[in-house]
Amino acid sequence: MRTRPLKVALLGCGVVGSEVARIMTTHAEDLAARVGAPVELAGVAVRRPSKVREGIDPALITTDATALVKRGDIDVVVEVIGGIEPARGLITTAFEHGASVVSANKALLSQDGAALHAAAEQHGVDLYYEAAVAGAIPLIRPLRESLAGDKVNRVLGIVNGTTNFILDKMDTTGAGYQEALDEATALGYAEADPTADVEGFDAAAKAAILAGIAFHSRVRLDDVYREGMTEVTAADFASAKQMGCTIKLLAICERAADGESVTARVHPAMIPLSHPLASVRGAYNAVFVEADAAGQLMFYGPGAGGSPTASAVLGDLVAVCRNKLAESTGPGESAYAQLPVSPMGDVVTRYHISLDVADKPGVLAQVATVFAEHGVSIDTVRQQGKDGEASLVVVTHRASDASLSGTVEALRNLDTVRGVASIMRVEGE
Amino acid sequence: MRTRPLKVALLGCGVVGSEVARIMTTHAEDLAARVGAPVELAGVAVRRPSKVREGIDPALITTDATALVKRGDIDVVVEVIGGIEPARGLITTAFEHGASVVSANKALLSQDGAALHAAAEQHGVDLYYEAAVAGAIPLIRPLRESLAGDKVNRVLGIVNGTTNFILDKMDTTGAGYQEALDEATALGYAEADPTADVEGFDAAAKAAILAGIAFHSRVRLDDVYREGMTEVTAADFASAKQMGCTIKLLAICERAADGESVTARVHPAMIPLSHPLASVRGAYNAVFVEADAAGQLMFYGPGAGGSPTASAVLGDLVAVCRNKLAESTGPGESAYAQLPVSPMGDVVTRYHISLDVADKPGVLAQVATVFAEHGVSIDTVRQQGKDGEASLVVVTHRASDASLSGTVEALRNLDTVRGVASIMRVEGE
Incomplete structure (x- = not known):
């Protein structure tokens, strides 16, 4: 094993970042064995340096994320800040300084994925983002690698835990939307401002990322039709029951019947109770993938939360570190099919x-x-x-x-x- | 894109092999775009050369698999013969001649995985085998790569479609074992000699492979406790129902509570109807994975059949071809933890x-x-x-x-x- 460590800069130390740091520290030997070299946390950029962060050496903490990324000895930047800026600028700077990037940033990837992939390729580094879609559930890697020899026709999934919690609550208790939302907020499943979840923005970003990878084309957030679930009523659930259905907020990416275009959309929909997605409860996520040769696959698990998201980040971190050691890069953007997105x-x-x-x-x-x-x-x-x-x-x-x-x-x-x-x-x- | 093609030798042209050949031919452009170079079927080794094989150039057919593997210009060997010999000898010969190998051979991998991995590493080539476990369901790659930064504690799955079909039939119709087996045979879900399936040998081989990867240790077929499901009776199902359970043939790989050893076993077991595995119907497979950070994940899909298995083979083929082009290799065996297998x-x-x-x-x-x-x-x-x-x-x-x-x-x-x-x-x- 190489003794010189790979150096990792962590941008953001909230719910996900602190868990990434914790696991990097407590499982350092495992990570080293799996990567083939020690993996060292070299710096942690935060907004509030005074906050007590258990288990993290205070000397690693900085408020100057840009300087950390520009240090010159950083092998991998883990970006768990979220949002467009400063994340985008920091990622681009990381590439320019030869660092690969692991990101959990669905908003940024769904808006600027193509440009970021191009920048990574230009600098010969990796951009991995399994954590951006459905937390711990392996989805990006299976779509991008396991199904690389197949033709994906459809991706149909529950990719937002907050809305699934609310809809599940409405379904099982007969509660109205507001009552179910209040409970989700009280239990910490919904944020104080739940707009991004309940209006489908979060799911739409994930749909854009999934559609792009599944169809080897470019699909941006703007291409995704979006309807939230704030107008779903108890009466709708009653109607659904009469049809032997329930209601879920679905992200649906489809190849058109003629194969010449794709669509991506997020909206509430009735699905039969016999469909495996119908029994996805609480804040869990699940994604159905239909491919020509593979048939119907389903991936299920916790779609959010500090630990599950950290698991996905760390899986990418190991892969990116291995690539660094091998002086190679993993698969980049695959958009050769250039299928247009239909309205x-x-x-x-x-x-x-x-x-x-x-x-x-x-x-x-x-x-x-x-x-x-x-x-x-x-x-x-x-x-x-x-x-x-x-x-x-x-x-x-x-x-x-x-x-x-x-x-x-x-x-x-x-x-x-x-x-x-x-x-x-x-x-x- | 590189114009010189990567050359693939296909060993075996049965249910899986013919589907691999078909997709390689009909989707050649997609595969080329995804790999970054054309992928050419350079030869197909078969036992019965006189059999008509639609869509395959007769000039590619040979009965001399060894000569094909030794040709010197083969980049990747796809082994879908199954069994120990001649598969093992051919794979070793392929490595010696610089070819990477994609295999669907669970029997061989569960018996000689360590030696084969060592041989691949010695020759600087890849050994991939997603298709060896649960057909099209991405499992090896998620365990080996997506969860590389996590600690897997348990793998619990239905990994044999034949026995799941039989048990599902017994559960839903009240049929006895023999009656359900007869129906499975008539429908092509069970082979004329169903021993490997119903006695749990097939599932045990998969359990060995999964346990080895999940726990970064070496687990061989001989280490797996095995009980078949031929003695499960209608009375057992009645008892299970009284407990709110059903009966499944499960492959179970567990880390001991103290973390210092692992176990792997295959046997029929009662599981609660509320467990997601309880609703896996017919010949489908599904595998639950429990990891420290990720929590509970489930992977579901068709566990056998020509097309699904071919999908997994082709996903590996694309990965291995990309590695060849990058002059690198993917992750090899990871057995550093060396956890012993308890009885x-x-x-x-x-x-x-x-x-x-x-x-x-x-x-x-x-x-x-x-x-x-x-x-x-x-x-x-x-x-x-x-x-x-x-x-x-x-x-x-x-x-x-x-x-x-x-x-x-x-x-x-x-x-x-x-x-x-x-x-x-x-x-x-």
Whole structure:
């Protein structure tokens, strides 16, 4: 074994960073044996240097992240700050100084992945980011390496633990959205400002990263259609149950039927209770991958949290250190397929639509005509009436999102339709 | 991209090999883009050259596998023959001639993995074998690379599709073992001679491979305790149901509580219906991994079949080809921890024991005394009597397998115990 250690700079020492530092210290011998050389924590950049950080030598702490990255003797930079800047600048500076980078930064990767990969390649170093998607669950490496000889057609997953906790709570207790969110916040599963989670921004960033890798193309956050789950109601769960379904916030990346384009989207959807994703409880994550030869694979585990995310960071750290020792680099960006990302209107799926309608003869015929005129074929209709009001639940066959939008717009213009109570996509069948 | 192709020799062209050849031909452009150079099928060694092989140039076919491997221009040898010889000799010869090897050979790897890894390292080439365990499911790479910075404590999995199909059938239809086996055979899920599957040899080979990688130690097939599932009865399933459990043939690799040794075993076991492995249906495989930082991960998918296994082979082929181009090698054997493998007697788990006893007062007291004398603590007892005969079902707390064996031997010697109807371990709680 080489005795000269590989030097690691840690940027950020919060929930994930402190766990990375702890494991690097307590498992130093294991890491050295697995890498083939000692791995030394050479510096830790933080915002609040006065905070007590158990187990970390105070001499390693600095507030000057840029100087740490520029030191010249750093082999690997671990970036767990998050956000766009200063993370982006620090990563680029690290590359320029010959350091490989391990990052957990989904926001940055989903926005600037291509440029960062290009910079890493230019400087002959690695950029690894398993921790950016679904915490400890190995996903990036299986997609990028294990399935490198296969053709991935679909990635369908629960990639946000906060929203899965809330939806699971609504499903099992009948609670409304706000009540379930309050509980998630109290238990620490949701942040004080839950926007990034509940509006689907976090999941959309992960969808962009997964789609890019799965389809060997460039997919950015802006390419991902996004709907949050704040408008999912207890009534929606009741409707889902009647269909033998539950509701999950899904990230869905698909290759079009003709293979010439891809789509990526995040939205709440009904999935059958028999689907393995339906039984993913609490804050767990799980991702289904469908490939030509492999068939259906599922990856399941804790999608967030300090320790699980640190596990993913450290797995990348070992790989990047091995590459450093071998003076090689791992697989870089693979975007050769250059498949364009189609808009949401091109997505083809099934829909569950609840309408409030007047309870009089001929309404169903009117509604059915609107569906037919827009080329959306109806699978089932359920009508329920009371006191002159009625509800009509329509489940369609597969149709394009554009046709469905046209249908809904026309339905809203019917005198006999009082309102569109909910529209939900049905996936995983 | 490099224009000179990497040359691949394929040894074996059965269910898996023909699919590897087909995908290499039909997806040549994708593979080239992902590797960074064209990947050319340079020769295919078969036993029956006269067989028509659609899509494979007849000029590539040879019966002389040794000559193919020795040709001198082969970059990668794909071994999908299976068995010990001639596979072992051919792989060794390949290494000597500078070729990396991708293998799906669980029998060989579980018996001679250490020697083969040493030979690969000596010649500066790769030995990859994702396809040897659980078909298309990425397991070797996640354990070897994604979790390289973590400490794995337990691997618990369904790694044989044939036996899972049979047990699932028994569970859902109430069929007996023979009836379910006959159906598996008729549907092609079981081979004409099902011994390797139903007696647990196949699963034991996979357990040895997984344990070695998970614990960074050497675990051979001989180290794995093995019980088949041919004696599981409909009555066992009825007992399992009463406990809220089902029965699966599990491969279980564990680090001892003190961390100083490991165990590996394959046997039928009851697991709670709430455990994710309980809902793995048909011929699917799934593996649970528990690690210090990552927590509980699960990997699920098709564990066998031509296409899924080919997917795993091709993923390895791409990795090995990339390494060849970079003039580097991937991670080799990691056995630095050198943890010894403890015998089955040291395994600690819970037990479900059914006894046929005389239906008279004092029997339960006698039986309970035997358990107490052997230090096995009883969790629950259920007594059922009719016509002078009675059955006694005992579920224990956690105890060592040695204590349990002692208990059972002593029970057999009791006059009031007519017989031990079944002993089954209870896992996954």
